[in-house]
Amino acid sequence: MQSDDFLQRAHDPRDPNPWLALYLDGSTPLPDPVKSAWLHDLASPSRQYLLPFVRPLARLMIILIQILKTILPKRWSASKTLHRLLVWGLKGFVSPEANWLILRHFHLGAQIIEFIERNAPVSVALSPLKPLTIDDLGDELFLKHDLNLFNFVIRLNQQLRAEGKTLAAVQDVDFSMISEPPLALDAMPQRALNFIDLQTAIEIFTPVYQLFLTDNDFWRAANSLQLDETMGVYAATILNTPQHLLLLNNKHPLVPMSTLGAGYRLVLHGLSSEMLHCLLSEMKQAQQAAASAVQADQPAAQPA
Template identity: 30%
Template sequence: MNNQQRSAYLQALQYDNSFPIEQAAVDLWLKDLDNPFRWTARPILQFLFAILLHLTWFFKRLPLPQFRAHGVLQWTICWFCKHFVSYEANLLILRHYATESNLLNFLATNSGKTPPELLRLYPKTIADMREDSFVKHDQELFRVFKALGYWDKGNATHANSLNWQAWQPIDMQQFQVKKRWTQVVDFESAHALFMCLFCLLLTREEYRDAINGFNLDQSIALRLSDILATPALAEMAYNKFPLYLVGPWNLGQRFLMHGFFTEYLYAALETKRQSSEAV
């Protein structure tokens, strides 16, 4: 579907650059919105999976022995992505690893402290995601925050002397996703299924931490605002107040907004990097 065939609102989105976001991400998202599956099957699937998620959440909170199966979780998600998740959604997932890894590595190398071990979660294929794990993705976020310790904006790198050594610009040509005729499931429908799998195959503490990790978006934005002397970045965070723990209610929207958040801040920082190199 070309832009002229879309609704007036979606046509307007194509040209709205008020928020910092790369055009490649916008194009992938609009293409995912064009997916007929999203407008037919998704409402039903999201309703059913929401019920299943809350039942699973209740089951995992019972005083029973906890179990987890990280390997099964990783293999199942990657298999489903390879065969059933749309080409555009797979590329958005791969981009998300890169955007968040860049933000955390930039934060670590510009904190004014000896940086902890940097993230290496930059998968280029679906198969890579079995190693660059969905589970590890969350745990690496917590590791970096713990390793950096208390934040002191007075020690952070000045905006005029930023360290870009750990930064890896996203090159869409490096991502390799094979197109299949069975890849019909849109991004949000796929995530609705993945939420249930995560809840079942992680321990209750791991899952609780994972779904509350989104709220560190605000902390990341505030710290980057200190480094870049750009207070407006803090407004990019939809998920906020990390001390307030939440459950799986409205998880799909919070996850999606977490993805937009990392895209926004990645684009803002990449623009800053390019402008500094041009000087």
Template identity: 35%
Template sequence: MTSFNTNITEHPSHDRLNPDAWEALYLDQAIPLDINAKALMIKDLRSWSRNYLLIPIKLIANVLLALIMTFKRLLPFQFSAYKLMHHAAAFFLKHFVTPEACYLIVRHICIGSNVVNFLIDNGPDPSIPRSSLYPRTVDDLAENAFLEHDLILYNFVFDYHQAQQKNPNWLKHVHDRGINYDSIQPVEVEVDLSKRGWFKILDLESAIELFKVFYSLCLTSDEFARAVLSLQFDENFGCYVSAITQNYDWNHVIANRHPLAPNSPFNAARDLFLHGIITEALYRFLEIQKAMSLSPAIANKQD
């Protein structure tokens, strides 16, 4: 069972001479996020591993990444190990990463699928392949979830572009018809937040820093570069959503931008960390838009 005991009060009687920055961030609603996901993010940010281990982990991870990338580019051949990568990732998450971080990772993949399916439902061709990637547990991630998550994104971009070329007036049709929010649904994640262990201590960003090293080892050089670049597609997907909703007010939240100016792979972990937050902000935006679209119908029903 998933439990959301945040240890943060909704209306804290704070010390006005020494206010808690994390409580202020939790209570602030300038950038709306799912309240349970935000509580887990705050708990993750306050963890001792992020405060004391993140910087040395970054240093070690970037040195190893440089060695691996150099070695693989010098080889006359390329190799990959998808199965090893995913099973190792699931093992690593289950035994060394906090339940909060594990929950957020599984949730991220699910809401990512919902966003893709929302774009398909309201796109130039609703028949293009949809995402069916909905892991519920950390063990489910072992089934090539990370690689499939990237492939879904890139294949969607190809399919979306081709459909736009064939249906140049699709956006007007969508606006005339009305936006379909059926894909914006709560996701089901089965991560026990009370299950602790002596070694389950790593916060989300520290875990990503370490895993990027293994990711680079188990993918070919081109595959790793493709995965890194995918993080900067946040801007593209933000534009897709805003064109459909005709609302660009939230786009300032997007920090991963300009895929035509690829970021360094040494920043990949930070970019992935931001990608998770941006996706949460996008999904909450769509949930709010869905609620607003239902309000007139609810009001008419009550009348």
């Protein structure tokens, strides 16, 4: 389903299409291709008919695995096996839109972290993750993504404390790292079995993630989602735009939530990242347009 599919649909006031309403609504900042892919995924039969059965079973599995973890050695894990299973599942059964959004998420997360670091008054080391194919995720990228986020928050604030500085609004904001990821929806697997939507896939993968990681790794991954608020505060401070925190709703980082809702909150995490990246992209375009206008208004240099 492409953007034009929504726009070409006839509107019946007695039976309005909810997906058309959400596509046309501009209160949630998303690029049209992303919003189209997101809504196509939401409207899929998989999400409508499969998710209601998968979600309670997945949450039951989380409880049972938690009990199992009390018996297994504390440090037992098989991260490489986990990531091989995730890659196999994504390539074999997950929809093209969901795979595209998952790969995009790594790029957007890396760009948002770099945006904050570049506009902070201190400098810290970064480890950007920008997979170009699903196979690239096999290098333990899901686990590394969570580690990156916590490591960045720790390193940034350690350096701010060491230098006696704080994040503050920046007058000339650096948006140079913000760009569209070089990923094509058409390049995603599109076989007959690639039908599972994003939310259902995440609910299925969450207990698998829990089983193959240590209790500490899984707990940290689940609670990294609440750092959406933290990253949002950092970006809003730099931009001096607190209104951009409006649609963040992954709860307070100082009140850890149960891991049972990790799948649902992971979807919110992805959407929050997409919206923040879209806002940064719009600001970058506005900054470039303003700079071009100033340059156009300047008189041409007179010949000597």
